[in-house]
Amino acid sequence: MMDTRHDRLVEDLAGRLEPVRPLPRPALRAALWIGAAVVIGTLLASKLAMIGLEHRTGRADLWLAAAGGALTAITAAYAAFATSVPGRSPAWALLPVPAAALWIGASGLGCLRAWVAPPLDLSEAHEPVSCFSFLVCVSVPLSLLIVAMLRRACPLRPNLTAALAGLAVAGAAATLLVPFHPAEATASDLLVHAVVVAGVIGLNALAGGRLLSKAPA
Template sequence: MSDTARTSSHDRLMDSLAGGLRPVRRLPGPAFRALAWCAAAVGLGLALMPFADLEALRIRMAVADLRYAALGAVLTAVAAAVAAFQTSVPGRASAWALLPLAPAAFWIGASGAGCLRDWAVPGADPADMHQTGGCVAFLLAVSLPLSLVLVWMLRRACPLRPNLTAALAGLSAAAAAAALLVPFHPHDATATDLALHALVVGLVIGANGLAGGRLLRRG
């Protein structure tokens, strides 16, 4: 391309962009928007609370590993949401993507400890297939709207790595769904249960990474 042609093509594009310029409302900071999404997830949890067996929840929360697993899921959801919003803004450090690693490790570790307890302690109440299927359906049903809301919020920014941002969004939604499942989880964790949960979480992350990545790229 000659210098003249190059200049005129750049000029045309700049004129076109400047000519159609409209005022934009500056996006709030990523942390603020992450907290807004977390508030929406908490709102969903509060809406579901009337259907939960709070007495059973209180008893389960007295067990350390179940309590830590729930805490790990909450921390992972918050950290992954913050990471997703941070990576959706140009110029923010890509190291933000590592933020959810530590809480996710804590979450997986505490959930694994629940399985060990189930093997070690006689008389534990493992889940049957019907209950496990209910958990999977719950995780999927809650992850979907949370993912949609998150992707919709992220589309307003400009993720330069859409797949990474969408995968973080998937992790956040799946972790939030797992945290919201705690009040409705009527049995102790087993290896099968944990594996299914991990599968669903992986599925949600993968689906977000693929579909969400495309949505974010198109936005």
């Protein structure tokens, strides 16, 4: 068979190709990111005092909120990694909705608990700004990590994937806060948490979406 210029070009290009390592499954990548969040929580536990934790173990709404936040982090992380793969349905974005509803609903019950149960008498004062600082300090590294992991996939819906990543980060940060929160939840606490959660999701959707829309170098 006579070689043509086209055949030689194809052979030349094919000879330069390098094997591409496939990405791990979304479940494995989500597990790795969740593992990083657990490591951060372990490090914090060794550095910060869990003030009044023994008094809060019987508060069902606190642990429902923690469970909802943890499930939100897990399901939203999986949904983010799933939607980052071309060809996966965007319906994966609905996966964290039930967990997020549990998280938000149980968190709101903290403001109503004072009507039916006496508040805890903790020895140290609590200011919402400390919660703000904690949530921000935990959210930043988790956001950078999940965006870096998602960038390898070049998602077709970068803003949706980034928003899910932000939801996962917010859920993880709120869950990690529970053991270190030094006082009962109040309306000001709930407002601070809501602002940080909305900010984390929004910034991830905007900044993360732009980063994910660009092919990695």
